[in-house]
Amino acid sequence: MDLQSLPEIMIEAERRAPAEIWGHITGGAGTEMTVRRNRLGLDSLALRPRVLRDVSSIDMTTRFLGHPLRIPVMLAPIGSLALIHEDASAQAIRAAQAFGTMGFVSSVATPGFAAIAAAAPGPKFFQLYIRGDSADVGNSIDAVKAAGYDGIAVTVDSAYYGVRDRQLLQKWKPPAHARPGKEHQARVTWDTVAAIMERAAPLPVMLKGIQTGEDAALAVEAGVAAIYISNHGGRQLDQCQATIDILPEVVSAVGGRLPIVVDGGFLRGADIVKAIALGAQAVAVGRLYASALACAGEAGVVRALELLEGELSNVMGLMGVTSLAALGPQSVTAARPA
Numbered sequence: 211m212d213l214q215s216l217p218e219i220m221i222e223a224e225r226r227a228p229a230e231i232w233g234h235i236t237g238g239a240g241t242e243m244t245v246r247r248n249r250l251g252l253d254s255l256a257l258r259p260r261v262l263r264d265v266s267s268i269d270m271t272t273r274f275l276g277h278p279l280r281i282p283v284m285l286a287p288i289g290s291l292a293l294i295h296e297d298a299s300a301q302a303i304r305a306a307q308a309f310g311t312m313g314f315v316s317s318v319a320t321p322g323f324a325a326i327a328a329a330a331p332g333p334k335f336f337q338l339y340i341r342g343d344s345a346d347v348g349n350s351i352d353a354v355k356a357a358g359y360d361g362i363a364v365t366v367d368s369a370y371y372g373v374r375d376r377q378l379l380q381k382w383k384p385p386a387h388a389r390p391g392k393e394h395q396a397r398v399t400w401d402t403v404a405a406i407m408e409r410a411a412p413l414p415v416m417l418k419g420i421q422t423g424e425d426a427a428l429a430v431e432a433g434v435a436a437i438y439i440s441n442h443g444g445r446q447l448d449q450c451q452a453t454i455d456i457l458p459e460v461v462s463a464v465g466g467r468l469p470i471v472v473d474g475g476f477l478r479g480a481d482i483v484k485a486i487a488l489g490a491q492a493v494a495v496g497r498l499y500a501s502a503l504a505c506a507g508e509a510g511v512v513r514a515l516e517l518l519e520g521e522l523s524n525v526m527g528l529m530g531v532t533s534l535a536a537l538g539p540q541s542v543t544a545a546r547p548a
């Protein structure tokens with residue numbers, strides 16, 4: 211497929227995917243206010259370009275937990291990619307690796323994290339939901355290490371499954387919904403995180419789903435390797451802030467001690483610039499690459515990343531910056547969305 215622009219990916223995916231699957235991918239919890247706010251937050255920031263600087267060469271590379279990234283964009287974990295294609299999880303990770311970045315494999319992805327790792331050797335992270343007691347979790351972590359993952363992101367925003375009006379109205383549930391063991395999520399605490407870190411060592415452990423400076427400060431104290439700001443793409447708790455609006459308080463609480471990743475509504479090069487300007491090391495995309503998979507599988511994800519790279523380079527050049535480090539709070543300002 212000849213995908214020429216990022217919006218085309220979303221339009222084409224909606225055209226191709228069955229309505230209930232498109233609704234599942236794009237939908238969120240409750241009224242979907244959190245989903246909309248993620249976008250509204252990004253659109254409520256304007257760029258402050260500087261001019262008359264030599265921008266003939268632009269460096270978009272960065273590092274995350276020691277891994278080189280061609281652009282500061284990773285693939286967020288998505289558990290239900292098999293709804294798009296049975297091999298979609300491995301396709302996504304392979305695409306990220308081929309492009310020169312990394313992805314997170316969901317612990318509920320099929321055909322399972324070991325098979326996905328075998329089909330996509332190379333750097334990748336694992337996302338952990340707690341399913342089962344501490345012995346079960348310990349065994350899973352051992353297996354994740356043996357499968358060659360480079361780090362573990364524990365999702366901490368899912369004590370309960372978000373109530374999703376759209377699914378209830380559609381009278382449709384994803385097949386994975388029935389899987390057992392979810393009840394253990396409601397008992398996860400900072401003690402669980404400490405036990406996971408001990409078992410996972412030497413792998414770095416990140417927390418995915420931090421939404422306040424207070425929890426970010428506790429995460430630093432707990433000794434995690436990175437903070438992943440997320441509201442689960444608005445799929446868990448409705449009526450939350452946009453993640454881009456949370457970023458400044460987390461950056462201030464962390465004080466440069468840990469790298470920060472943020473996801474939620476990122477679709478364009480300018481969105482990436484805004485997050486880097488406000489202090490994130492990288493962003494993650496979710497629905498964008500799920501849509502790219504629906505359009506053109508592995509090649510579609512590579513293309514989506516190339517299009518993001520093209521936009522990022524264009525926006526950076528027009529802003530008068532030639533490296534990610536040159537972006538800062540001075541690069542953005544509050545503005546009315548239109």
Ligand SMILES: Cc1cc2nc3c(=O)[nH]c(=O)nc-3n(C[C@H](O)[C@H](O)[C@H](O)COP(=O)(O)O)c2cc1C
Pocket residue numbers: 234235236248286287288289290316317318319337365418440441442443444445473474475476494495496497498
């Ligand atoms: C269909 C779908 C399934 C998801 N499954 C998981 C999952 O298994 N584990 C997880 O931590 N997050 C999951 N997420 C949340 C994503 O990792 C990410 O936080 C979110 O999609 C980012 O927002 P964006 O889609 O607007 O880019 C899922 C999101 C979607 C859209």
